[in-house]
Every structure is written in structure tokens, then in C-alpha cells.
Amino acid sequence: MIRRLARTAALVAGLVAATSTPALAEAPRGWEQQAMKVPAAQRLGQGKGITVAVLDSGVMEDHPEFRGRVTSGPDFIGGGARPGQSYWGAHGTSMASSVLRVAPQAQVLSVRVIWDHEDPARKRAEAATKSGRIAADEESLKRGNALAKGIRYAVDKGARVISMSLGTDEWNLGDAYDDTTAAAVDYALGKGVILMASAGNGGSTDPLEVDANNVVAYPAAHPGVIAVAATGPDGKRADFSQVHTYNTISAPGVDIYFANNRGGYRTGEGTSPACALAAGTAALMLSRNPDLTPRQVRDILIRTAKKPAGGYNVFLGFGLIDAAAAVQAAGAAKDAKIAAAPYKGKEYFGGGPVASASTNPPIDMGFVTVGGGAAGVGLLFLLGAALLMRRPRARPAPGRPADGAFGQAAPYGPPRNMG
Template sequence: MAGHPALKGRVTTGPDFIGGGARPGMAYWGAHGTSMASDVLTVAPRARVLSVRVIYDHDDPARKAAKELKRDAQSRKAGKSVARGIRYAVDKGAKVISMSLGTDEWAIFSGYEKDTAAAVNYAIAKGVVLLASSGNGGSTDILDADANNAVSYPAAYPGVIGVAASGPDGGRAEFSQVHSYTAIAAPGVDIYSAQNTGGYRMVAGTSPACANAAGVVALMLSRNPALSPGQVRDILTRTATHPAGGWNVLVGYGQVNAAAAVVAAGAAGKSAVRVVPYKGEKYFGHGPADSPITHPPIDSGYLIIGGTGAGIGLLLLVGAFLLLRRPRARKT
């Protein structure tokens, strides 16, 4: 809800890429997005947020229909929503893309999607930093319906910064998914967030953790706009409050240290990663006309040796079979 006091004047509403019948003003329109946008702006008050609808809210009837895997036109449209949203945000000049969503949130697909992976690559190639929530299925309670600890995309895509939720003590929140794709953690328990119906509420999850971390990245880029996605990731992981051993699958490199990350961002130079021109021969092999299926002739000597060896092996096998079939002499 762009008119909420926490968002007013700082949020631009983009397209609805998922559809499904929900409209502005409905209770389940923008519930999740309103909270996440406010979390980003709490950390980075001068940021500007572009809100793009790419998932169903929890109470949206279309969410239940999608879980039933109805392969109709609407489901096919929904399946492209995240990829389209990423590309749209990049083309509109976004510098940070915060994805407080995961495989379970989409309610349509169970994992890796080529279109979304390509969109992620497109964003990174344009110098855009992407973050995603690691997932809320990490509970060990067998009665918890969400306790699946499945691999969650887009957090698991290469290049995306996976964000776990940390509790008040800085350790993993009990629901936060446990996987090697988690790079960092951020506060995700009892986060004071705006509601789409007005007012505020306390929320928990890796979603607000992702939004909080995205706010930190916005501050880093305000200090040093030239940072590359790789530099941002390096600074976040290097300056985080590390767990014992420096890293683990629970919180990655640990809880984000916003102050240290911003200071390090200001001290970072220009990214040293660049494309090195090839200065060798113009073509590899025999040039562009070389057939990809041609190969040197096989030496006939190798064929003779190989055939002889195979023949000897076959004879030995037959001989062993005959010996095994030979009847034993009876005792008198």
C-alpha cells in the first residue's frame, strides 16, 4: 500500500506480473509487499522502492488454486512472473533486488526454473545485486507443516545472496532453512513492519531478514555506487559477525554488521574483475569452416590389438564355462 505513512513518497508501484484476480484495496493485495518495503525503508530511509507483484499473498484464493497445479493460462503466466519481474526492475534502473519469496511462496513450481535463472544472470551482468530469503521450512518440529527444509529458489541460484533469519541472540531462528546457499543472516524475528490495511504488526521469517539485508546493501551503494555484485557479497560476508569456525550452513558467514559493511563499502576501490581480451590465434582448431564431427583416422594397428585381446578373452570365458559344467566323478 503505497499510501501508508511508512511508504508514502518513497514507493513506486510497478506492474502486476502474476495476476489471479486480486485488486488494490483487497485485504490480500500487497500484504506481504507492504511489510517488506517498510522493512527495507526502516534500514535505508532514503531509498526508493519499486514494488513489483510477482507472488500471491497467503490469503489470496489464487494461491490455493496454484498449489493444485492447475496448468491453465493463469498458472503459466504466474510461472513466468519472477523472471519477468527481475528483468523489469533491472530495465527500470534498480540497483538492488530484494526477493522476500521462495519456492514455497510461488506455490506452482518445486525448484529450478531456467527462465528465472536467465533473469538472474541478466541482472548480475547489469551490475544489480540480488538477495533472496533462504526459506522458512527449517523447523525440526515434526508437527510443523512447513518443516520441509527444501532447497528454496531464488536463494539457491548462483549469484543470489541467500539470507537466513537470525534471532535476538544472533543465531539461527528456529524456522530458518538450513542450506549451503545461505550467505548471511539478518534479524528475522519480531520485526516491526507496516500493514497494507494500515498500522503496523510484528512479523517473523526469512522474508523480513532479506528485506533488512537489502536495506544494508542500499546503504552500501549510497556510500559507494561503483560496487559490483561480487564486491557487495564479499563485504557482507567479510564484515558479518561470524559463527564459530567462520561459516556454517545455519547462518552462512553470520549476521550482517551494517555499520562495518557501510564503512568497508566506502573504503573499497573499483572492482578488479574485468574482461581480458584474447590475443592468440584468430580461430581455435582449423577455423570456422572446420567440421565439428571430423576426426583423425583410427590407427589400424590399435584395431588389430584390440580385436585380438577381445578374442582371447572370449575363449577364456568359454573354457571356464565348460570346466564348470564338467560332471564330477562319483565316489565308490
């Protein structure tokens, strides 16, 4: 989520400086590498054999920065934009370069799932959202399913890390949690894929800042996704980085120098580059130890991070990534095992029983004998009654009609003359 751009090249530095705040004077180019201790980490691993899926607006594969390290998958969002246009791949190209600056031997799989800010398709969707219209056209339907399809595609193509520099606070035009994306996240985690997402750029407290919403952003808020906040060169939270309890770790996100989709380079800021840098770190960890699970990667990043004063907080999570310490710890990690943990607590949960256990007096066998005898006598009476009821009835004398029910003559005609 690149929010502001500074200089794009030395040739036009003066022109850009007239319209934007100079940034490189405060933060030298590549400062994020030193802050995260990337050079030391790269002596332990380079990301070889690891594919990082960059789910974004597309990546210009032929940029000199990439040298054959980027391949492209499907365009799940569409909209009509094509490679070579200024609004195709602006964001994604920059994010891919941030990943590869950290993990230079990794492979990037580009999957297009969002529009750049200047894309006409995005502007159409924004206009429909502002007017309150509920669009049900093909373009809107593709937008709603693009991220979930991109996650599943990346997993099936062998990506070990999925970098999502996007969020519902900006990119999905107001949409929030949806079951389709949640199911795709679960699918990826079940396959052992590490998922990272930017925390969001709406954390500003400036009332004039239009992005100051600090809403819950998905996919960062999904359980199992590592949410990445942004820091500045001073190590503090960048003023735009969103503040949430699901923030896991942080990475540099101010004055980041990266590739431009039109050629050359530019600088920008946001939690987007922070997420991409974190994804590159995960690739280094996996190249050192390919058997790491998503939970192990998360735990190692947390354990080795440079902690904020006072420990975890909602601004920076567990702190700034220390790539060197994380890669070293990854190499020493053992295989994850799943087993039931023995309970070592007290005998009872909570306060236990509210009263002492009650006891019953012994059974008086005299009552049992009397009761048994009475039952036996009753049983004899029942047998006697049954025998009496089964005794045969007296038959009538020959030649005499049998009485019917209630003492009346049998209904078969008038009585015979016996005289």
C-alpha cells in the same frame, strides 16, 4: 515469508494475545536495528539515489510509513486481487517497510510477482497442485513466468538492488529450478544488480510443523544470489530458517515490526524480513559507493559480518550483518578490476611427470647415406621403365589390314582378294 503474526495494534493487543504467543515482551520493537548497528550505518549513508525493487505481493503506496518513497510497476502474476483488499499487498507492504527502515532515503519499486497466502488465486493453484492436475490455463502460465519478468523489469527500470522475500519452497507451489528465472538472474548480474533472496522458512525440526521441509529454495540457491538466513534476538538461527550450504549471510527475522497493508503496524517473523533488511543494507552501501559490483557487495557483507563460532556454517552462512562495518568498508572499496591472475604455484599441476624425460641417441649419418643412395637407384629404374613404355609401336605395311586386339583381323568387313 511471514509465517506468524502477533499484535497488529495496541487497541487489539489483548484479543491477539489470546490467540498467539506474545513476542514483543521478549524482543523490544526495533531490536533488529541495534543488532545490525543500523543507526551507526545511517550516519554514513541513507540510501539516497538507490532504487530497491521489492518483488512481492504488491505494496500499499499510501501507507503513512512510505511518504512518497514507493512506486509500483506491473502486476505480473494477476489473479484478480486489487489494492485495498486484505489479500493484496500484505506481505509486500511489510517487506517494503523493512527495506526503508534501514535505508530511509532509498526508493522502493514494487513489482507484484506472488500472491499473498489468503489470495483466492493462490488457493486455486494449491488445490490444483494437491489434486495432481497440471494446469495450463492463463493464470498458471502467468505464475510460472512472473518472477523472471519481474527481475528483468526491475533491472531495466534502474533498480540497483532486487529484494526477493520469496522462494520455491512456499511461493511457487512445488516448482523448483527453471531456466527462465535462471536466465533472468544472469541478466541482472550482468547489469551489475545485487540480488537478495530469503533462505526459506522450512527449517524447523518440529514434526508438527507443516512447513518443515528444508528443501532447496530458489531463487536463493541460484549462483550469484545472496541468500539470507534468519536469526533471533539471541543471535542464533531462528528455528524456522532453512539450513543450506548456499546460505550467505543472516539478518534478524523474529519479532520484526513493520507496516500493515490495511493501515497501522504488525509484527511477524520469517526469512522474508531478514532478506528485506539485508537489501536495505545493500542500498546504504551503494549510496556510499555507487560503483560497487555484486561481487564486491557480497564480499564486503561476508568480510564484515559477525561470524558464528567456528566460522562459516550452513545455519547462518558467514554470520549476522554488521551494517555499520559494511557501509564503512563500502566507502573505502576501490573500483573492481578484471585481470588474469598470475600463476604462482609449482611447475606442474598434480604430481608432475611420472618418469624422467627420455633422450634419443644421435642419428647415424651412414644409414642416411645408404638409404639416400638406394632411393636414388630406385628412382633411376622407375625413370627407365617409363621411357621404355613411351617408345612408339611398329606400323603395319601399306595395304595390309592392321590386326585388332588379341591378333584378330580388324572388324571392318571380309578380307580383300589379293590374287
